[in-house]
Each structure stands twice: as structure tokens, then as C-alpha cells.
Amino acid sequence: MSERILNLLEPSAVRLHSAAQDKTEVLTELGNLLFQTGYVRESFVEAALQRESQMPTGLPLEGKYNAAIPHTECEHVLKPGLALATLTKPVIFQNMIQPEEGVPVQLVILMALDQPKSQVEMLQEIAGVLQNALVIEKLMEARDFQDIQKAFT
């Protein structure tokens, strides 16, 4: 169902049941993993943090869990990839639509995008996943990368 997400999701950039205390910690951890695995430039983490503070990406969802989809300008990206974290305790991201409002987030999908046009289908799949409470629950319960693969298939 979500092959394109799986193709771009870097297994070494998946953190399950992370104990991150705030959005900066989870963003930095995921961003560094994408840097170490060669998807992004060193400037990516700082750019994503800055972008998040100006244009937040917290998304209140219909189910039990809320998500955030941080990303930043293409110039910091070497090749397209995704990092994903599930959090044991929610951290506050600001709401994309109402930046003054905080959203408790437990699923973070950090997106390194270089040419959005060629990644439209992947982006649509992510939007589809966010709208599917069952997939989100499976992701939240996942204990290893195989569980993540199953959640997406």
C-alpha cells in the first residue's frame, strides 16, 4: 500500500519508543541520522529546527495520536529520504494551522525532499497514512523495523 514511503524510509533513521523530551531533541536526533546516512547536508538539522520554529508542522489527527511532518528547503538535501520516530511521551509541536496552539505529538516523520514534484506520490501516501488511524496505531506499537514495514503494507 505504501511502497514509496518504505522505499524512502531509511531503516537506520527510525527510532521507536524514543524518550525524547521535546521537539528539538527528536528533530536533532532524526536529522543527524539522515546526515550520517548521507541524505542531507550538515546544515539540514539547523535549517529544519529554524523552519519548524517559524512554520510549524504539528498536525492534530482524528485518532488517539497526533503527528508532525517537519521538513525544510531542498538546498539542504542531497537525496530524498525519510526518518521516523515514535515517542513514549508526547512532545509539543506547534499546530501548522494555528502556530500559537501546541499539539502533543507522538509520531514524527522527518522529510528530506529534493524535488517535490517527483515525490508527489510519496507525499500523498504520507497524507493517506496520517488519515488512517489503524496504520498510525500499528506504527506506534511497532517494536522493530519489520513491524514498521508491516504497518505500511
Place this chain on the structure above:
Amino acid sequence: MAQPKRILVACGTAIATSTVVAMAIEEALKARGIDVVTRQCKAAEVKSLMSGYDLIVTTTPVPKDIGIPVIQTLAFLTGIGKEAVIEDIVKALQA
């Protein structure tokens, strides 16, 4: 034949969310037999690009009262209230 309506789709960086929203709007309106042309932009570019557009759909706050209807929504990302937003878009285009 009527000209297709033009919709400017804005988000923070014009990378991710506006791409999803623009595709979703085109599909939803096509399904209703309405032809639209969309263009993505950054929220900060709305004022300089809005001339000639019939509607602005955005995921992040943009200036209001700019003479063109603005619909701010996350429905195409979260699914919450999607049908109602599509109705709002159709109405705004018919106005």
C-alpha cells in the same frame, strides 16, 4: 467554454504540504467536473503572486482581507472535515 478557475496553494516552504493539497484539490474538483489550475507557493509569496487567482488555499496563516477568498485548512493532510472543505472550495469558486 469557461476558463478553468485558478487556485493558489500556499504552505511554509512550497515543498511538501502544498504539493499534497494542490493534488488533492485537483482530484476532488475533477471528480465533480470542475477544471482548476493550481500553483504552489510559499505563504510569504502569496501577496506578490495572488493577482489573477480566484482562490487561495493555505495550510499556514497568510494575510486575510487581500481581496481574494482565503481558505486555511489541514483537511487534505489529516482527513478531518475534508468533504466540508471541498464544499467550501466549490462555493468560493462559484461566488
